[in-house]
Amino acid sequence: MTDRLEREPEIAAVLERATRRPPFDEVDWTRLHARIARDATATLARLRETPTWWNIAASWARPAIPLALAAGIALVLLVASRQDSQPVATDWREVDPRSAMLGALTADRPDTDVMRVMFGASRDAWVMQEVFVVR
């Protein structure tokens, strides 16, 4: 048996003989087509009312492309602007100890950040102030 299936005229002739030819001439094709068309009326009407996915896609394509382009540009600008600005911690719990320490050493951060990171928010802040010389 090969990979390709070839037709065999001898077998086709045998099949023609063993099976009767479909009675195409007995079919009233016009009537059959009319029956099918009549049955299809309601379904075709429904299809006309329900847009197909590519029609929806096509109707959205024209406004969607410039909108997507504008959104992309806005996103790029937003990312770029956020990269320029340094994040500022508003809560001592958000401060990274190492950056706070480095910040304190390079005088970019107040010492209180270092204290808070290391010891938490003490109610006895004055003790801390006594222990550390706070700028």
Added chain:
Amino acid sequence: MDEPELVKRVQSGDTAAFDELVRRHSRRAFAVAWRIMGRREDAEDLVQEAFMAALNRIDSFEPGRPFAPWLLRIVMNRGLNARRARVLRATDEIPHDVSTGDDTPHEDLERRELTERLRAAMADLPERQRMVLQLFELDGLSAAEVAEVLGISAGTVRWHAHEGRAALRRVLAGAYGNPEDEAR
């Protein structure tokens, strides 16, 4: 108009496009339906039913695919179900008169006998094997299309074709003086 465009229009509810699709495929659908059902009226009903089923699912059909195997698969599945329900056999309807009219009484008798044996051999084939042979050899579908219609692999189509042909050849060999082949 090419078929993908026609199918797209039907998907949009175009009545003329649907009529054209029916005109293009109804004859082939009828041939398959008739072989399953064995009666013209039943085959016509099946063709109508299959086109309706196809139309109801047309929005899920990808327009680039060939329409005929998809439609014929619907015809096949619905036909086999209907036939099981009605307990009909397609071969019951095959007529006895296949004489050419030019034969002598003796030749005519031989021809009738051979036809009877071929018909019996066809009837003995498993349903799927018979359908593979008919769709491929008589209806002119490609092996890939037959595979799609029957929902089987192309390899299985080849195997069924090989087995079915071998069975018919055994009958022919027996008829033309090689009876031991038939006895195998």
